[in-house]
Amino acid sequence: MSRPDEADAPPRAPARRAWRLVAGSVSKALLWPRLQLAAKAGLAAGIAYFIAPFMPGSAADYPYYAPLGALVAMYENVAGSIRQGLQTLVGLGLGIGLAFLLFSRGNPSPFTVAIVMGLGVVLAGLPRLGSGGDWIPTAALLVLLVGGHDQDRFSFGYLLQMGVGVTVGIMVNLLVFPPLHFRAATLSIAELRLALARQLGDMAAALRESWPPQREDWSRRSEKLALSARSVRQAVQKADISRQANPRRVRYPHDLERDYRHLRELESLTFHVQDVTQVLADVIWDQDTPFVVPAEYTEPLARALADVGAALKALTDEDPKHRVDRTAQASGAVTSLADAVAAGPSTDDAPGAVESILLSLHRMMRIVNAHQA
Known part of the structure; x- marks a missing residue:
């Protein structure tokens, strides 16, 4: 039976949800x-556009291409601006050259335009040309159709004004607060570490519930953790690229090697946490799984999962003593679980799932200890 507020919901509810979705998207787009x-x-x-009219010769007649060049070169980091600007100019040069080559055979015609477009798309696939490849057919078509019978004049103005705009765009991005994405990388690393710790803690809580446990959301987070790990890698790589050719890196130094090291650790930890998640989910809900977690192992296993999660969480703590204490506690819990499994009946193969989880926990603690070193 539905709740009263659901039954009496006004028909405009979908509109409100759509508005919230749009508002949320706009808010994200308007971030700093x-x-x-x-x-x-x-x-x-x-x-x-201010500089464009002062260009020599016929170039002054095409001032609108200068702001276009500036827009093309504007990228989220300095290295990207330089790369994208140079690739665009190379693509424009190739496109103009292609147009001149074909125009020498006569006036533009449907056949000529088709040939220019086809060859332009082929050349756009040249390696290392990047986004500049898209400008080859565009430049060739503009020279053919806009340049008309004065292609020399148009091509000179077009290429020069685009070059001016690209140069201005690169200089503005270089001199006006060129962005450094170090903080975003650091935050994403910390967030993933906390997410892994929370996953281990939730699995420990599930072990202590009556089976099957009521909470099962943790069993569906495996793919989400993998996506988070990929997002962290992208954030660290973005931070690395943002420091290239960036003069602010001298004033705001950052150890990217440490970030990459933490990233590799988290990727390994994510793999092991995913493995534990899958094993526990199969033991609890998959009827075809031959393994179980015997009652005598439930508490030491839950304690080990909780303590390893706490040790992961403590890695973000600024107090070194707290980190060391949590790591020692987690190592002791994993060792106690290993002793319990070793002391179990030698003929009992039931601890198979526990042994698999224990191996993953050992590997997690190896990473935690290496991080502390």
């Missing part, structure tokens, strides 16, 4: 990094 990038793009476009 996006606003900062937008402000710098606007500044670069304005400067480029």
Whole structure:
């Protein structure tokens, strides 16, 4: 039976949900990094358009291409701006050259345009050209159709103004608060570590409940943990790229090697936590699994899972004594579980699941101890 508030819900509820979804998306889009990038793009476009009329010769007749070049070169990091700007100019040069090569055979025609587009798309697949490849057919088509019978004049102005805009975009991104994404990488590492600790704690709590446990959300987090690990890798790589060609890295030094080391640790920990999650879920809910967790192992196993999770969580603690104490407690719990399994009946194969989890816990503690060293 539905609750009164659900039955009496107004028909506009879907509209409200859609509004919340849109509002949430807009809020994410308006985060400071996006606003900062937008402000710098606007500044670069304005400067480029101001400079454009002062270009020599026929280039001054095409000032609108300068802000386009500035926009093309605006990227979330300095290295990306330089790479994307240079690739764009190379692509434009190839496209203009392609147009001149084919225009020498006569005026543009449907056949000529088709040939230019086909060859442009082929050249766009050249390795190491990146986003610049997309500009090859675009530049060739503009020269053919917009340049008309004055292609020399148009091509010179087009390429020069785009070059001016790209240069302005790179300089603005280089000089106006070039972003460093170190904090985002550090936070993502800490968040994944806490998520793994929480997963171990939830599995320990499930072991202490009457089986089958009422809470089973932990059994469906395996893929979510894998996605989180991939997000952390992307965040660390983004931080690494953000420091390249960035003058602010001197003022704000950061140990990226440490972040990569922590990333590798977390990726290994994620794999082992996923393995424990799968084993426990199979033991609890899969009727075809031949293994069980005997009652005498339930409490030491739960204690080991909880203590290893606490040790992971303590790695974010600034108090070294607390970290050492938690690590020692977790090592003791895992050792106690190993002793209990070793003291079990030699003819009993029931601890198979416990032994599998124990092996994963040993490997987790090896990573925790290495992190402490």
